[in-house]
Amino acid sequence: MDGAPLEPSLAAAWLQTDDLAALGQIMAAAGRLRAAHEGDTVEFCAIVNARSGHCSENCAFCAQSAHHQGQAEVYPLMSAEEMVRRGRAAAQAGAQRFGIVTSGRECPQGAALDEICRAVEVLTNEQVIAPCASLGLIDEARARRLADAGLVRYHHNLEAGPSFFPRICTTHSFKDRVDTVKAAQAAGLEVCVGGIVGLGETPEERVELAAAVAELAPQSIPLNFLTPIPGTPMAERAPLRPLEALATVAVFKLLNPQAVVRTCGGRQQVLGSLAPLMYLAGAGGTMIGNYLTTEGRQPQEDIHDLAALGLRPAARLFSE
Numbered sequence: 202m203d204g205a206p207l208e209p210s211l212a213a214a215w216l217q218t219d220d221l222a223a224l225g226q227i228m229a230a231a232g233r234l235r236a237a238h239e240g241d242t243v244e245f246c247a248i249v250n251a252r253s254g255h256c257s258e259n260c261a262f263c264a265q266s267a268h269h270q271g272q273a274e275v276y277p278l279m280s281a282e283e284m285v286r287r288g289r290a291a292a293q294a295g296a297q298r299f300g301i302v303t304s305g306r307e308c309p310q311g312a313a314l315d316e317i318c319r320a321v322e323v324l325t326n327e328q329v330i331a332p333c334a335s336l337g338l339i340d341e342a343r344a345r346r347l348a349d350a351g352l353v354r355y356h357h358n359l360e361a362g363p364s365f366f367p368r369i370c371t372t373h374s375f376k377d378r379v380d381t382v383k384a385a386q387a388a389g390l391e392v393c394v395g396g397i398v399g400l401g402e403t404p405e406e407r408v409e410l411a412a413a414v415a416e417l418a419p420q421s422i423p424l425n426f427l428t429p430i431p432g433t434p435m436a437e438r439a440p441l442r443p444l445e446a447l448a449t450v451a452v453f454k455l456l457n458p459q460a461v462v463r464t465c466g467g468r469q470q471v472l473g474s475l476a477p478l479m480y481l482a483g484a485g486g487t488m489i490g491n492y493l494t495t496e497g498r499q500p501q502e503d504i505h506d507l508a509a510l511g512l513r514p515a516a517r518l519f520s521e
Contacts, residue, residue: 207456228483234454234483243512248302262434263430271430278317284317287299296489297331299332345388355382359410362406394423395421396410421461426470443471446479453483
């Protein structure tokens with residue numbers, strides 16, 4: 202609470218606790234941080250898979266990789282009109298932020314980037330939802346083009362810590378991901394930077410990811426829990442236990458007190474009936490609706506969970 206840094210060895214030990222009383226204390230500490238920085242509100246975001254499949258990268262967990270045998274749908278870039286329609290629907294469902302996501306190694310260029318920027322411009326002018334994007338590796342010039350169109354935030358996960366990253370991807374480097382985040386920041390964009398846990402990393406390697414994220418000082422940290430997908434190298438990996446997942450939420454918040462920890466893919470599959478406890482463990486945001494290649498919960502279910510805990514959805518980011 203006073204801003205003192207958390208020792209990595211202590212954080213790693215907390216990730217391994219099977220003591221409910223100890224876990225409760227860890228969650229309570231992270232929950233106090235969430236309340237101090239975010240009050241009694243929780244921010245909802247939603248995404249659209251605007252271009253799917255045939256990705257050139259070999260990320261071991263991803264169904265959209267052309268290197269694997271995942272069954273993800275394949276289609277080209279959506280029209281700007283369709284992206285805008287999805288953004289409006291996300292706002293009606295209660296989301297404050299809307300992410301345009303494309304498969305592939307890097308941010309589109311030329312006409313494709315123009316189409317994305319056109320959608321961003323419309324959503325920005327309508328001011329019903331804050332436009333974000335997750336378009337792969339990016340340089341400062343393309344990031345500035347998006348910022349000029351009205352983009353608020355760029356999302357790019359580190360996925361894993363630097364020592365574990367080569368075990369899940371070899372077609373680009375950990376440094377490539379860090380450089381993308383810094384390029385977006387240099388262009389004046391907020392950043393949403395997190396990763397995916399349950400890939401087989403040790404507790405120490407998971408803390409390494411949380412610490413690497415903290416070095417970039419993002420506004421938002423999306424935390425994904427591996428959902429093993431048939432056809433990928435991670436298909437047979439056992440999911441995290443619910444209590445381990447809750448401890449992970451808490452540790453990420455304790456290592457990143459200023460950022461909103463946002464639970465995303467895999468939260469309902471891993472946490473199950475314990476999912477509402479993620480807010481007590483420090484989560485100040487979550488993704489509603491479907492994810493890239495897996496289904497999510499209905500927004501009304503998340504709103505019901507908040508009410509049961511005495512929390513409420515965050516207000517719209519734009520005034521009436």
